[in-house]
Amino acid sequence: MKLGIDLDDVIAVCAVPYLRKFAQEFGVELPDEREIGWHLLASLNERVSPADRDRFRIKLYDGTFFADLDIYPECPAVLERMVEAGHDLFFVTARAERRRMTTETWLREKGILRHAKAVHLKPMGDFNPDWPRGRYDPSSSAEYKARLAKELRLDAFCEDDVVIAKTLASAGVRVFLFDQPWNRELAHERISRVAGWSAVAEHLGV
Numbered sequence: 001m002k003l004g005i006d007l008d009d010v011i012a013v014c015a016v017p018y019l020r021k022f023a024q025e026f027g028v029e030l031p032d033e034r035e036i037g038w039h040l041l042a043s044l045n046e047r048v049s050p051a052d053r054d055r056f057r058i059k060l061y062d063g064t065f066f067a068d069l070d071i072y073p074e075c076p077a078v079l080e081r082m083v084e085a086g087h088d089l090f091f092v093t094a095r096a097e098r099r100r101m102t103t104e105t106w107l108r109e110k111g112i113l114r115h116a117k118a119v120h121l122k123p124m125g126d127f128n129p130d131w132p133r134g135r136y137d138p139s140s141s142a143e144y145k146a147r148l149a150k151e152l153r154l155d156a157f158c159e160d161d162v163v164i165a166k167t168l169a170s171a172g173v174r175v176f177l178f179d180q181p182w183n184r185e186l187a188h189e190r191i192s193r194v195a196g197w198s199a200v201a202e203h204l205g206v
């Protein structure tokens with residue numbers, strides 16, 4: 001099987017450290033770790049202006065944030081077993097192409113770069129020019145990932161984002177949706193919700 005694999009919040013533990021830093025910067029209180037997620041940002045619209053958020057995000061992403069992320073502990077062993085079982089893995093992230101060096105160095109340090117046939121980052125041309133620089137844009141990321149899924153003839157995709165997962169499923173791709181507090185509402189016949197990497201391994205019989 002050919003599988004696309006998202007990085008942030010699928011391989012990398014991303015939302016929790018992001019929200020922690022955000023809360024620290026703007027003096028916001030966070031709930032229990034299990035409920036921390038991107039959905040909380042929407043509820044802080046009145047507390048922090050879009051311009052301040054953008055400045056914060058760009059500064060964070062231009063620093064060591066991506067290089068410092070942890071990965072989910074079961075991930076490396078499961079990826080290894082998937083490859084041994086004959087599956088082809090493609091890392092597909094909506095991180096910008098200019099973050100390739102940081103991203104590949106980090107994947108190599110974590111010992112998992114070798115499991116991927118290729119690493120795909122979002123090219124400049126796939127960004128919506130009307131969208132503020134660096135701000136998360138799920139619809140253009142969904143189009144980009146759906147296009148790649150078609151080009152690479154992917155059978156399945158590991159993803160956490162609602163818009164992206166829905167777009168891929170509608171395009172005929174099977175999705176392993178990594179359970180996160182921001183995607184709990186999503187259900188689709190081609191989407192299997194998974195608690196983590198061990199569950200993916202079970203689905204694939206590896």
Ligand SMILES: [Mg+2]
Binds near residue numbers: 008160161
């Ligand atoms: Mg993600």
